[in-house]
Amino acid sequence: MPLSDFGRIGIDPFLEMRRMQHEMNQRLAGVTDGAAQEFPPINLWVGENSVAVTAELPGIAPDDLDLTVRENTLTFNGNREPRTEDENAVWHRRERAFGSFSRTVQLPFRVDPELVDARFANGLLEVELHRPEADRPKKIQIKG
Amino acid sequence: MAQELKTTERQVPSKLDGGERTRSRPVFVPRADIYETQDNIVLLVDMPGVVPEGVDITLEKRTLAIRGYAADQQHQTYRQIYTEFSAGDYERLFTLSEDIDRDGIEASQKNGVLRLVLPKAAPAKARKIQLKMA
Numbered sequence: 001m002p003l004s005d006f007g008r009i010g011i012d013p014f015l016e017m018r019r020m021q022h023e024m025n026q027r028l029a030g031v032t033d034g035a036a037q038e039f040p041p042i043n044l045w046v047g048e049n050s051v052a053v054t055a056e057l058p059g060i061a062p063d064d065l066d067l068t069v070r071e072n073t074l075t076f077n078g079n080r081e082p083r084t085e086d087e088n089a090v091w092h093r094r095e096r097a098f099g100s101f102s103r104t105v106q107l108p109f110r111v112d113p114e115l116v117d118a119r120f121a122n123g124l125l126e127v128e129l130h131r132p133e134a135d136r137p138k139k140i141q142i143k144g
Numbered sequence: 145m146a147q148e149l150k151t152t153e154r155q156v157p158s159k160l161d162g163g164e165r166t167r168s169r170p171v172f173v174p175r176a177d178i179y180e181t182q183d184n185i186v187l188l189v190d191m192p193g194v195v196p197e198g199v200d201i202t203l204e205k206r207t208l209a210i211r212g213y214a215a216d217q218q219h220q221t222y223r224q225i226y227t228e229f230s231a232g233d234y235e236r237l238f239t240l241s242e243d244i245d246r247d248g249i250e251a252s253q254k255n256g257v258l259r260l261v262l263p264k265a266a267p268a269k270a271r272k273i274q275l276k277m278a
Contacts, residue, residue: 038228041228041229042226042228042229043217043224043226043227043228043229043230044224044225044226044227045219045222045223045224045225046222046223046225047219047221047222047223048221050222052219052222054217056192056193056229056256057192057255057256058190058191058192058255058256058257059188059190059255059256059257060255061255062255088181088182089179089180089181089186090179090180090181091177091178091179091180092178092179092180092185093176093177093178094177095175095176095177096175096176096177096188096190108225121195122192122193122194122195122196122253122255122256123190123191123192123193123255123256123257124192124193124256
């Protein structure tokens with residue numbers, strides 16, 4: 001007696017499932033889970049007495065972005081305009097998000113609001129923040 | 145099953161030429177807006193971190209290929225503690241449905257967004273037909 005008689009019926013459900021899985025993988029290959037992600041996505045870097053934040057903000061002019069520093073938080077505020085110069089334009093594809101956004105990031109320590117360095121080039125924002133002089137850890141000399 | 149899972153984890157061959165990439169960097173599919181006006185098809189592609197010199201656009205037959213190479217983020221003496229995005233390359237292919245005036249294609253890059261204006265070739269433009277009065 002054969003182990004399975006699928007061959008006899010002419011349909012192999014496992015083959016069918018593999019084919020479907022392959023098809024799903026192909027369809028999902030280009031999809032990123034950006035919808036659930038907060039905007040803008042950020043990276044955080046820490047130095048000895050400073051912290052650097054990088055953020056991806058494509059399509060936003062430097063003037064349309066507001067950065068606020070308070071205690072140990074950094075807030076991004078801005079607006080992404082839907083761009084069409086023609087009212088009668090027909091949309092083929094619309095994947096880029098638009099609208100206003102706001103995001104607050106907590107930094108690992110309090111930062112000096114006067115010592116902030118922000119650079120914005122090609123849709124990539126780089127903010128460097130420094131720890132205030134008074135908060136810096138001091139090395140204590142031990143007397144022998 | 146296990147074998148199949150392994151194959152999906154591997155580096156995906158480049159869609160553009162079918163070969164595997166020699167640079168081991170992540171490749172992203174950039175988000176794009178496409179709209180059509182009376183004379184043009186306009187493409188807006190998000191490629192943050194890509195300098196204008198790092199953009200490579202080719203049109204072969206009806207296939208439009210867009211590639212962007214982003215510079216690595218380098219922070220000496222800094223240590224990364226939190227990551228939501230990583231630097232990588234962008235690759236995306238589009239098949240154009242209408243005849244495009246190849247010589248009239250314009251590309252510009254601003255604030256990390258690539259803007260491509262593809263003018264429609266003359267025969268594809270809509271023609272208004274006048275009714276003759278009987």
